[in-house]
Amino acid sequence: MKTIKLALGAFAVLALSAFTVVQSSDWKLNEQSYSVTFKGGDLEGTFKGLKTAILFDEAVPEKAKISASINVNTINTGNGMKNKHAKGADALNAKQFPEITFVSESVNKKGTSYTALGKLTMRGVTKALSLPFTFTNKGVEGIFSGKLTVNTKEYGITKMHVPEIIEINIVASVTK
Template sequence: MKTLLITTGIILLTGLISAQDTSSVDTYKIAFFSKDASGVFKEMKGEVVTNGDNTPTSFDLRIQTASINTGNGIQNKHAKSSEWFHSEKYPEIVFKSSKIVTNDEGVFAQGNLVLHGVSKIITLPLSITTNDLHHVYKAKFTVDRADYQLGPKSKVSPSIKIIAAVSIKK
């Protein structure tokens, strides 16, 4: 078993197995999309624990809401405001897995998502790809804004698609 700690572009391997397993993060991405707005969060921390064959035994994320970037300064300020992510009061979006399920349909991280002060149990489908240089762990999922009291009740899209991807150098 090995533990990978992802912190804004750096990965540290804790000593659960020998030192030669040290790796470094090549890239990471956390993005959101809706029909009305899209953007990225520039700061994310996380932990992926694997069983040696790159299948995760846990998958946890911490996303800094103040790091949101929509590509528009006015939208960024609005997204950080109390109407949306309220980054001053809720500085992080947190997913903590409680169980990893592998079946014929794929790999899934079941756990608790805390967003905008609301905590809900969800299941994230994970895709794991590997090439000669990297292992990429990607979670693609959708949240209903109303479930997390996120944003106004208006004509804005009721759901937000989120993609969290971490590319780890072999």
């Protein structure tokens, strides 16, 4: 009898802790509702193929883990020739480096916004970068909205007419 009670107790603890882990905010991307846009100089466009892995709890943001990647081949500037040039070897080199990834190492909260410090890998070059973002909690849904400022020269992009500074805006609708 004692053994059964112990087993039931252990099961209850395990079940509750598992439930707590699920509740600790593993946010899944709503693939129909996100946008990744970029702008720099007179160059602007969008990316698709966003993939995310987000562990985030507003109560303990320092424990957050955020990673995101975009598919370089999905770049759309609205002009076919510009798309081709953007994917070229002297620009994003999509053939050799088909993804741009960001992986957070720490997340800080300041007021109502957050900053994820992490590593951005683009064109095979990895650099430390900060990603300021906000999070709108709507219960089981939420919206992450962040902005990356990227210096293209630091990533070896030397192509003419590519602006040195490009801002990448990410708005991602997520669900628990």
